[in-house]
Amino acid sequence: MSLTTQFYTMLAMIAMGSIFGASLDTYNRFLQRGKRKKWIVFINDVMFWLIQGLAIFYILFLVNYGEIRFYIFIALVCGFAAYQALMKNIYVKLLEAIINAVISIYQFILRLFMSLIFHPIKWIVLAIITLSITLGKVLLSLVKMIIKMLLWVLKVIFYPIKWILSLLWKLVPGFIKKSVEKFYSGFAGILEKTKNKVMYAWKFISSIFYKK
The missing domain is CATH 1.20.5 (Single alpha-helices involved in coiled-coils or other helix-helix interfaces)
Structure with a gap:
């Protein structure tokens, strides 16, 4: 391995150590270990370390084709230490600012959606339903009233007919009545x-x- 390759490898591993520190802070910020169950934390930890290991090995493969030297681990530790000493406070504040900005934008969009789209549509639908129910009740009342009127008219019309038929039935001979009753x-x-x-x-x- 040439000196140039070794120098690039050192720089890459120092950068990966710093990136690992930032990733660890980001991971802990979103994981919130105190609020998670132990088995969920365990699975997430395994996935995090696996992803970090694969990322470091991938960068190492790009730089020196995956050759591992002792100074690579020293470079990673130096990069992580440099992040902890120089960049952690700045990164954590920047991360919190980005998270708060995203939350604020999301809440603003949600309130805008609720105010301009959801609530108007909800009130329109409720108004349509209420109007439909009211019209349905009015129509049902009208139908009931019309039916009652028709029944009363039919009763008035057919009452004389019923009376005439009852008189005619009394005049029908007995043997015909018996035949009709039998039928x-x-x-x-x-x-x-x-x-x-x-x-x-x-x-x-x-x-x-x-x-x-």
């Missing part, structure tokens, strides 16, 4: 039998498709 009884019996068969068929079909 009516037979017809009623047929209707009853048909009704029973239909009900039996419906119960049979229901027992097939529905379990008790």
Whole structure:
């Protein structure tokens, strides 16, 4: 390995040590260990260290084709120490500022959406539903009133007819009355039998498709 390659390797590993420090602070800021369960923290820690190791090895592979030397670890420690001493406070403040800015923008967009889109649509939908229910009640009342009026009119119209028919029925000979009554009884019996068969068929079909 040439001196130039070794120098680039040192610089890359110092940079990766600093990046590792920033990544660790970012990871701890978002993880919030005190609020997480232990198994979740464990899984996240394993994933974090695995990703960091792969990233460092990838940079090392780009610089010197993955050759590992003792000074590489020293460079990583130096980069991490330099970050802790010189850049940590600045980075943490910058990270908090970015997080707060993102939260503020998100809350502003959410309030804007709620004010300009969600609430107007909600009130319009509620107004339409209320108006529909009110119109439905009014129409139902009108229909009931019309039906009552029609029944009253029909009752008035058919009352004389019923009275005339009752008088005519009294004038009908007895043997005709008996024949009509017999026919009516037979017809009623047929209707009853048909009704029973239909009900039996419906119960049979229901027992097939529905379990008790």
